[in-house]
Amino acid sequence: MSTQTVNVLILGATGYTGTLITEYLEQHPERTKFSLGIAGRSLEKLQKLKKDLSLSAGVKLFAFNLSDEHAINDTVRRANVIINCIGPFWRYSTPIVRACAVNGVHYVDITGEPWWIRDLLREYDFTAMKSKAIIIPASGMDSVPSDLAVYLSARALLKRGEGITLGKSVTAIRVPPGLSGGTLSTVLSAAELPKSKLIGLEDPFALTPAKGIVRPFKMVHSLPFTSIYGGQSLMESINEKIVNRTWGLLEADALSTELSASRHAPPFRYGPNFVYQEFSQTPSRFAGLMLSVMYFFGAAVVFLFPPVRWFLKRFGPQPGGGPKQVFTDKAKIVYTNVTSTDGPKPEHVKTRVEFRGGAYTTTAVLVSESALAILFNHAELPKLGQAGGILTPMAALGDTLVTRLLNSGRLTYDTHTLHPGESRKAV
């Protein structure tokens, strides 16, 4: 058994997204300050990856088998922070989270599977809090940009004075198309889940201990104060739950702070009347309606007819493959959020968040910078992050992640106040 240790260990490094993450971290400006390891089930594949990416000699290789619990425990204990890319996560990755929670090892991943996160919360949240392991699922495109856009709007509004809370918050998302084989296989694998795992997941508060206000169902969406329209988004089912979990974690934290005698500053919280909605931006209202119709029809066909899934598996992108994306891509991802304060005279802000790159290179940036925030900035993390447990990107990392993403040069954002009557500008 190996005795080598590393600061950051990438599990599933040989996959499509794992390879992008390995490349990003190997080229990172702070690379000399951390040691890196890559892990997978095949030592030969890891050696080939090391050669193909010309990784530095010091990058350590870890081969392990997911059916061997002792090997998993031994592997995760070799690292300060794990980045996990082994999906479908519900099928493979529970033993990895268990090992991190038990051993107090910090963990981030790129899952977009709410059914799995709900299981993790039930089984390992308390264990992780006891060991102080920071465990942040959904640290990729699902769901950092959504969580971040709301957080930035909230921060701009809440700093205007004590006692302010938020009302409606809506985000329009624009992501360039493209699907990896691993993502397709994960989406299709949802049809193989036991039915019991899906019950209650239509609830946007399924990952939140407290229940908040449920947004109305809509086929056509619009962003307040703008001429931005849209329809149902594939990522909404995870992103809304993560944003709402951030809301719930902040509410619970604010309550415990208010009850304690050691309150120095007003708590950072969205408030009891916060209600969140997200949609995919389209060129017109009609295109938004068409997108929603296609989404619901497509989802029904895929889940009700096994031959359709067989066809997609056979002829769609295969595990290990995905769209051609490089870090110099000119593509961009735009999230536009409008959030209002609660109360009789609401104030409104619009935040436009832009990432340079495609969805998978951006995932590599987001999850890597989250891992490095835990490694290098632990003492500056919000109290919630330092306490450990199964958390969300913004509840655990807050401003630390914002600063890291800005420094990466991949994120730009702009937040400004909207005035009623302001012209409805398209973005």
Ligand SMILES: NC(=O)c1ccc[n+]([C@@H]2O[C@H](COP(=O)([O-])OP(=O)(O)OC[C@H]3O[C@@H](n4cnc5c(N)ncnc54)[C@H](OP(=O)(O)O)[C@@H]3O)[C@@H](O)[C@H]2O)c1
């Ligand atoms: N939320 C987001 O923003 C986001 C973005 C990207 C990806 N994802 C998710 O991330 C996951 C990976 O996607 P991908 O496109 O990178 O997939 P992929 O190319 O198929 O890679 C999967 C990785 O998991 C490893 N793996 C699979 N089964 C394993 C097992 N039984 N034991 C050990 N390792 C195993 C593979 O190892 P081998 O190389 O040995 O096969 C490979 O390293 C998917 O669930 C996808 O949905 C999410």
